[in-house]
Amino acid sequence: MHDLNVDINHITRVEGHGNIVIDVKGGKIRELRMDIIESPRFFEAMALGRTYKEVAQITSRICGICAVTHTTTSIKAIESVLGFEPSIQTIRLRKLLLNAEFIQSHILHVYFLTAPDFFRVGSVFGMVKDNKDDVLRGMRLKSLANDLCALVGGRHIHPITLKVGCFSKSPELKDIAAFKKRIVESRSDIDVTVKFFKDLKTPEFERETEYISLTSPDEYALYGGSIKSSDHNGETAPVDYLDRIKEFIVPHSTAKHAKSNRNSYMVGALARFNNNYEQLHPKAKAAAEEMGLKHPCYNPYMNNIAQVVETVHCFEDSINLIDDLISDGLSDEKVELLPEKGRGVGATEAPRGTLYHEHKMDDNGKITYANYVIPTAQNLANIENDLRSLIPQVLNKKKEEIILDIEMLVRAYDPCISCSSHLMKVKFVNE
Amino acid sequence: MNKNSKVVIIGVGNLLLMDEGIGIHVINELEKHKLPQHVGIYDGGTGGFKLTDLMHGAKKVIFIDAVETDKAPGTITTFTSKNVHSIYPKKKYSLHDTDLMEVIKMAELLDNPPEIEIVGVQPKIINYGLTLSKELRDAMPDIINTVLSRIEEVCSVPGYGFLSKERS
Numbered sequence: 001m002h003d004l005n006v007d008i009n010h011i012t013r014v015e016g017h018g019n020i021v022i023d024v025k026g027g028k029i030r031e032l033r034m035d036i037i038e039s040p041r042f043f044e045a046m047a048l049g050r051t052y053k054e055v056a057q058i059t060s061r062i063c064g065i066c067a068v069t070h071t072t073t074s075i076k077a078i079e080s081v082l083g084f085e086p087s088i089q090t091i092r093l094r095k096l097l098l099n100a101e102f103i104q105s106h107i108l109h110v111y112f113l114t115a116p117d118f119f120r121v122g123s124v125f126g127m128v129k130d131n132k133d134d135v136l137r138g139m140r141l142k143s144l145a146n147d148l149c150a151l152v153g154g155r156h157i158h159p160i161t162l163k164v165g166c167f168s169k170s171p172e173l174k175d176i177a178a179f180k181k182r183i184v185e186s187r188s189d190i191d192v193t194v195k196f197f198k199d200l201k202t203p204e205f206e207r208e209t210e211y212i213s214l215t216s217p218d219e220y221a222l223y224g225g226s227i228k229s230s231d232h233n234g235e236t237a238p239v240d241y242l243d244r245i246k247e248f249i250v251p252h253s254t255a256k257h258a259k260s261n262r263n264s265y266m267v268g269a270l271a272r273f274n275n276n277y278e279q280l281h282p283k284a285k286a287a288a289e290e291m292g293l294k295h296p297c298y299n300p301y302m303n304n305i306a307q308v309v310e311t312v313h314c315f316e317d318s319i320n321l322i323d324d325l326i327s328d329g330l331s332d333e334k335v336e337l338l339p340e341k342g343r344g345v346g347a348t349e350a351p352r353g354t355l356y357h358e359h360k361m362d363d364n365g366k367i368t369y370a371n372y373v374i375p376t377a378q379n380l381a382n383i384e385n386d387l388r389s390l391i392p393q394v395l396n397k398k399k400e401e402i403i404l405d406i407e408m409l410v411r412a413y414d415p416c417i418s419c420s421s422h423l424m425k426v427k428f429v430n431e
Numbered sequence: 432m433n434k435n436s437k438v439v440i441i442g443v444g445n446l447l448l449m450d451e452g453i454g455i456h457v458i459n460e461l462e463k464h465k466l467p468q469h470v471g472i473y474d475g476g477t478g479g480f481k482l483t484d485l486m487h488g489a490k491k492v493i494f495i496d497a498v499e500t501d502k503a504p505g506t507i508t509t510f511t512s513k514n515v516h517s518i519y520p521k522k523k524y525s526l527h528d529t530d531l532m533e534v535i536k537m538a539e540l541l542d543n544p545p546e547i548e549i550v551g552v553q554p555k556i557i558n559y560g561l562t563l564s565k566e567l568r569d570a571m572p573d574i575i576n577t578v579l580s581r582i583e584e585v586c587s588v589p590g591y592g593f594l595s596k597e598r599s
Contacts, residue, residue, distance in 0.1 A: 042559035046447060061446045064477030065526060108480055113526050125533075128540055135540070139483070146484045156485060157478035415525050 002027040002395065004402060020410065022391065029391060034384050034410075041256075047359075047370040052078045052339055053164055055367050059357065060158045062372075063416060065108070067158045068101040068149065069350035070357075076224070077357040078164050080239065080344030082337050089330065090166045095223045096321045097152045097159065098348070099314040102222065104145035105351035106269070106307040106314075109414050110197065111138030114304045117408050118200040134196055137189050141311075144186050148318070151175055165335030173330050180322040183315060190315055197308050198291045203405060207389045208298040209382055210265035212245070213272040214238075214349050220272070220279040220313060222349040228275050230296075231261040238347035241356050247373060250381075257381045258373060264381035267353025268413065269306035270297060284313035300386050303412045307351070339365025350375050352416055376416040383413055436471030438585055439489040439545070440578065441482060443475040443496045443531055450504075450554030450567050453574075454495040460575055467586055479529035483538045489545040491585050492538075495578060496531050498551030505570030506553040507577050511546075512536065550578055 004024035023031040043062050047055050056074040060067045072094055079086065086094075111134065112124040121127055127135050146156045151171050153159025161167045215235060216225035226235040227244050236244040245265075247256045259265065273280075273288070277295040280288070288295070288309045293302055339361065346357045353375030360369035386409055394405050440461065442454030458474045466472065473485045475494075486492050500508050512535050535547050552574055555564035563571075585591050 043447060046561060061476065064479055108526055112480060125536060142480065143484050146481050157481050158476045416527055
């Protein structure tokens with residue numbers, strides 16, 4: 001096939017967002033564009049005038065899947081303004097909560113969005129007939145992570161105990177200890193998950209790109225660290241994030257794109273895997289080997305396998321964090337921070353990649369400037385470049401197979417569409 | 432709130448998208464009312480498939496959500512998944528566009544699924560903003576009464592708890 005015309009309309013309720021347009025004529029790509037996110041500037045506008053204590057409650061609502069990361073990053077930006085470093089206990093609890101979000105998000109992504117493609121069943125509901133045990137395993141693991149989120153964050157969805165300075169309420173030690181037992185008992189589900197994804201054949205495709213993630217000398221960086229690009233030897237402090245990444249507007253989209261050394265870069269599980277492989281838990285490395293994920297990897301479809309690897313890592317890291325919390329004991333902390341005028345940046349790894357929140361506030365603690373750089377904004381140009389490279393390689397396939405390859409690639413990233421209304425449109429049976 | 436509530440009320444939606452957040456506004460309003468102890472109230476936000484974790488152990492779940500029914504803004508429609516034409520599975524490119532009916536379909540796959548009904552409210556404006564449209568603000572008392580009446584009816588059925596005498 002030398003001609004291809006694909007126009008995928010993604011349904012979002014906010015006008016002007018949501019297309020993948022590909023036009024190939026005579027084997028040449030004439031048009032390829034993707035516009036499936038909103039501009040975060042609307043959320044930034046909502047933050048203005050809010051106090052430093054309440055702004056995280058707004059950002060928590062940007063995304064139901066990554067609410068912990070948005071809240072944490074918002075708080076870290078405020079603490080950056082104030083030059084405040086939380087206690088070890090608070091940092092451990094934040095890391096535990098972040099692990100819970102990574103596990104639930106990755107599990108949902110790989111079981112509910114990615115796996116159905118391998119069985120050609122259209123959606124997770126199509127897997128129920130022949131793969132119900134697999135769906136239920138995904139549900140169990142997702143529930144485990146969400147229950148951990150509720151235990152530490154106070155709620156299953158949109159956490160409420162995360163505050164500037166410390167947690168408003170610490171979990172009970174006995175509950176944390178009991179939860180460790182649950183995580184340990186669920187290792188068997190993780191083992192089967194690794195075997196399940198090992199058997200699924202990921203499309204073969206390679207395109208090396210620039211990989212950007214946080215990095216830390218102490219650990220596999222999720223909660224914090226400095227910014228690392230695979231194109232550079234040095235690292236960049238989060239507060240200088242605009243020295244490393246440049247946001248720009250493209251003509252076809254109101255969404256901000258981002259670039260660094262090249263005209264696109266990748267963030268997310270595969271970028272972290274490539275940048276920080278050595279610091280993965282040994283069990284996570286073993287899972288990578290079992291599933292055929294070799295370091296470094298330049299196949300964006302393998303992002304989902306990297307997510308399974310990170311899920312293993314987060315499982316083991318959570319057990320270690322709980323051991324540390326039990327060993328040192330938990331106390332109810334009280335931290336009262338007074339406002340100060342200044343600028344601060346928070347950077348945290350979200351499941352889909354590095355998330356930056358920049359805040360400026362005045363003497364009264366009112367937010368006067370906000371800039372949020374979400375992972376999907378950073379990945380957007382990279383997805384387009386992946387598609388530009390992929391399409392000429394698959395043009396000899398049938399159109400429906402090409403479309404599936406394209407869709408699978410987009411789903412491998414799972415673009416965040418925070419502006420996507422979850423509104424149901426129903427048609428009643430008796431109408 | 433009882434962790435293992437037999438009757439669970441969940442408001443869902445995005446608070447940052449005006450009328451899309453109607454379910455959360457209703458939950459905030461319901462929290463001012465005294466409800467039977469075995470009735471759990473949750474702000475489900477944009478939890479997507481996470482919402483199934485709020486239903487564990489429940490016999491009855493009532494969702495409150497913005498629903499496009501082509502009716503006048505503020506119109507309340509109470510229904511179950513059996514009342515609507517199946518449009519699932521729908522194609523999706525992101526987990527972020529999971530809607531409530533998919534969550535309900537998923538919950539119904541589990542062992543001992545609860546009875547689930549939806550109190551749907553027709554939105555007027557879905558766009559960036561923290562407030563409800565005037566039409567939905569005006570409809571709020573009716574929505575609250577509808578939900579409270581359903582809670583009372585459900586709780587009067589043997590096995591679902593007690594008739595609420597505690598509600599103020």
